[in-house]
Amino acid sequence: MTKxxxxxxxxxxxxxxxxxxxxxxxxxxxxxxxxDDSASSWYRRFKIKTAKKLNIETIDYQFGxxxxxxxxxxTIRQLNTDSEVNGIFLEQPxxxxxxxxxxxxxxxxDKDIDGITEKxxxxxxxxxxxLFPATAKSIIKILDxxxxxxxxxxxxIVGRSNIxxxxxxxxxxxxHGTITICHSRTKNLDKVVKEGEIVVAxxxxxxxxxxxxxxxxxxxxxxxxxxEGDNVYGDVDFExxxxxxxAITPVPNGVGKVTTAMIFNNLVQAYKYQNDx
Numbered sequence: 001m002t003k004x005x006x007x008x009x010x011x012x013x014x015x016x017x018x019x020x021x022x023x024x025x026x027x028x029x030x031x032x033x034x035x036d037d038s039a040s041s042w043y044r045r046f047k048i049k050t051a052k053k054l055n056i057e058t059i060d061y062q063f064g065x066x067x068x069x070x071x072x073x074x075t076i077r078q079l080n081t082d083s084e085v086n087g088i089f090l091e092q093p094x095x096x097x098x099x100x101x102x103x104x105x106x107x108x109x110d111k112d113i114d115g116i117t118e119k120x121x122x123x124x125x126x127x128x129x130x131l132f133p134a135t136a137k138s139i140i141k142i143l144d145x146x147x148x149x150x151x152x153x154x155x156x157i158v159g160r161s162n163i164x165x166x167x168x169x170x171x172x173x174x175x176h177g178t179i180t181i182c183h184s185r186t187k188n189l190d191k192v193v194k195e196g197e198i199v200v201a202x203x204x205x206x207x208x209x210x211x212x213x214x215x216x217x218x219x220x221x222x223x224x225x226x227x228e229g230d231n232v233y234g235d236v237d238f239e240x241x242x243x244x245x246x247a248i249t250p251v252p253n254g255v256g257k258v259t260t261a262m263i264f265n266n267l268v269q270a271y272k273y274q275n276d277x
Contacts, residue, residue, distance in 0.1 A: 003146070003247040005221070007257030010138075010145045014261035019054045021268050028057040029087040029113065029267050030079050034072065034103070035065040035095020043260075044091055050260060056267070059085070065096030072098075073106045080108040086274060087113035087267040092163075110273055113266040116163065124167055127174045131266050131273075136167035138258035139200060139221050140175070142249065148198070148219055150175040156196030158182045158189070158235065159203035164223055168200060189213070201235035211240035220248040223255045 021027075029051065033044050044060070051058045059079075063072055079085050088111045094100050109119030115132040123130030143150060155177040159165035169179050182192055183203075193199055193213040199220045201209050206226035214220060224235030234251030242248050249255055271277070 002242045002245055004242075005142055005146055005219075005247050005249045005254065007138075007142065007249065007254045010142055011257045011261040013145065014141070014258070014265050015050075015054065018056075018261070018264045018268055021271075022055045025271060026057070026084075027054075027087075027267055027271055028059070028085050029089060030059045030061060030085050031089050031091065032061045032063070032072075032076070033091040034063045034067065034098065035093075037091075037093055037095050040091040040093070047089070047260065047263065050264070054264060056264065067096070069098050069102065072103060076103070076106045080106075080111060083274075085111065086271040087111050089113050089263060090116070111270055113263055113270055114163075115167065115266070121162075121167075124170050127170075131270060132171070133163045133167045134262035134266060135164045135202075135223055135255060135259045136171055137265075138255055138262045139164075139168050139223060140171050141258060141262065142221065142255065143198070143219070146247065148247065150177045150198070152176060152178070153197045154178050154180070154195060155198045155200070156180045156182060156193050157200045157202065158193060158209065159201070159223075161202065164202040165200075168202070172198075203235050205235055206233040207235070207237040209236040209241065211237065211244050214241050214244040216244060217246040218244070220245045221255065222249050222251050224251060225256055 031044055033040055048058050079088055088107050104116055107117055109117045112120055112131050120130045124132050155172050157165050157169055160181050160183045169181055173179050182189055190213045194215045199218055202223040220236055222234035222236040226233045232252050
């Protein structure tokens with residue numbers, strides 16, 4: 001019988017640890033949104049609501065798509081030097097005619113709780129301690145929570161984005177997994193994916209990975225989130241794939257559930273770096 005890898009118990013475990021830490025340590029995070037992307041607005045409000053439950057203070061910055069870029073960067077640099085602010089989260093995507101790299105790189109690496117700066121990317125590459133993308137870390141956390149071994153496994157990742165595909169590949173590699181990364185130009189995608197003992201779908205195409213992609217006893221982690229009308233679908237055709245997979249994450253209530261919790265876990269980690277704890 002296929003095991004359902006639900007995100008809620010994993011997220012609850014992380015949030016309980018964060019809440020316990022926040023009880024004795026004052027945590028504060030800044031959330032920055034540029035433009036009016038509706039999904040980003042929802043996630044921003046959800047993070048603020050979650051932070052309140054965890055007794056974490058938030059500062060909310062909303063900039064219009066026509067805002068002056070220098071003003072945004074100046075605000076971020078002020079947050080970098082504010083010793084009371086432990087983390088800075090920049091909502092994606094950035095809407096407007098901005099130089100994204102300039103804005104991202106203005107964030108201090110020690111406060112970059114989404115792990116998107118070059119400083120933290122370099123640390124991930126070199127297998128050093130740092131703040132890494134929350135979704136990528138959540139994928140590993142789910143596997144660890146459900147006692148699914150990584151070492152020596154053949155892992156196929158579908159998607160090569162800077163916030164999921166690439167970073168999770170390094171996290172797997174540092175745990176001694178054997179990695180294959182697939183993308184839009186991968187030939188015979190179904191055959192390549194079928195070689196995976198652990199399959200990670202993070203490409204942003206609803207139901208792309210069907211039953212024919214999945215080998216018997218594969219573990220399938222679906223990091224996709226695709227809205228079609230009022231419905232949400234992952235990158236995996238869940239109903240069909242679950243008949244083949246040994247274990248699989250649902251969408252919703254899978255990886256996404258853990259990702260928000262992992263952002264607050266990164267905030268705790270940032271606080272410890274800043275205070276040598």
